[in-house]
Amino acid sequence: MRAYVRFVGLCLSLTAGTAAAATLIEVKEPAKIADAFPRQATIRVLNVWATWCVPCVAEIPDLRAISAAFGPEVAIVGVSLDDMIPGDRASIKAEVAGFLDRNRITYSNIYYSGTSDALADTLRFSGEIPITLVYDRAGRELWRREGKLDRKKTIAEIRKLLGRNR
Amino acid sequence: MRKSFALALLLLLSFACMADELPVGAKAPTFSLANAVDGRTWSFHPGDGKVSVVVFTCNQCPYAQAFEPRLIEIARQYQPKGVVFYAIDPNDEAVYAVESVENMKERAVSRSYPYPYLKDGDSTMARAYGARVTPHVYVIDGTGVLRYRGYIDDSARPEERTKTGLTDALDALLGNRQIANTTTRAFGCTIKWKR
DSSP: OHHHHHHHHHHHHHHHHHHHOOOEEEEOOGGGGGGGSOTTOSEEEEEEEOTTOHHHHHTHHHHHHHHHHSOTTEEEEEEEOGGGSOSOHHHHHHHHHHHHHHTTOOSEEEEEOSOHHHHHHHHTOOSBSOEEEEEETTOOEEEEEESSOOHHHHHHHHHHHHHHHO | OHHHHHHHHHHHHHHHHHTTSOOTTSBOOOEEEEBTTTOOEEEEOTTSSSOEEEEEOOSSOHHHHHHHHHHHHHHHHHGGGTOEEEEEEOOOTTTOGGGSHHHHHHHHHHTTOSSOEEEOTTOHHHHHHTOOEESEEEEEOTTSBEEEEEOSOSOSSGGGOOOOHHHHHHHHHHTTOOOSOSBOOOOBEEOOOOO
16 A cells, blocks of 8 residues: 555656656747747747846846746747857757756746847847747737736736737 | 828827837947946947957846856957957946945956946946847947847857857958847846946
8 A cells, every 4th residue: 555655746746846857948040939839828928038147047047936926828928049159059959949948947948059140030029038928819019018027017017918819 | 091000009109119129230329437446437339340258247137147258259250350348237226235336346346357348337238239138248349330239149158159240240240240139138137227
């Protein structure tokens, strides 16, 4: 019986571990970033960041809180720009994956390996990170915040947008 | 009436948003800043007849660090052609100790910067130029007019570089040709503004 309980406990912890693991997909074409959002997500939050960006790292707890504040109707996808720093791509990608794990980031992330110009053209942003953009299911931009997020204001804004777009 | 009011408001707002961006074609701001290496003041008087490159950069930003060898290479290549380079660190050392003058000096000396590394301790010049990130580059012609603003190259990975914004602008200016892309999007680390 005790062994069975231990076995169930082990299974549960493995399941929890799997559920908590962050995904990191490499994308080179900015147009494919939208594919990372689950179909059922009504509100899609895109956060462009990098491990070397101080304000980006500072707002990770806020993004985790935003992610936790909503159900599957709201999906967050991070776009890491760590590839912009020269070096072995596989090693940098592994470092980003390790960073996601260490920081308990469970929302999906993209390892962007395309050009900065293409990304800035697609997202229509200045190149300054972090930037957070909110889209509806059809990919229409609803809101954006350049610079570090304000947790309460962002949650309130998403709640409002969710109400309008259900 | 309502439509023209809305249009005027939109126009006003767009000007307000752009107010801190020094537009290409504008007269570049003058500065006098201390070189972290020896404390000497370097003064830039736009319109002194020389093509000048002003680069906002810093110690801490990995993206600025990634472009450092490239900037040194470009400076060494264009200084013999009469181009003057100024590197400016606009980050607030009170918030980020790594941006102290001592650390700037260490960096500049250890890497043999071929240009002065100036401290813009209160971020005044970064605001005047409308710099947003490090590295952010400005090319000023001999009459003191801003002719290019943006990135050094479109990629810090030499093998993936497809656009060379800074050297294209310099080649065009030195060759009396029009600069094809006068503005590009500078990526990098947000400037740590003096509060």
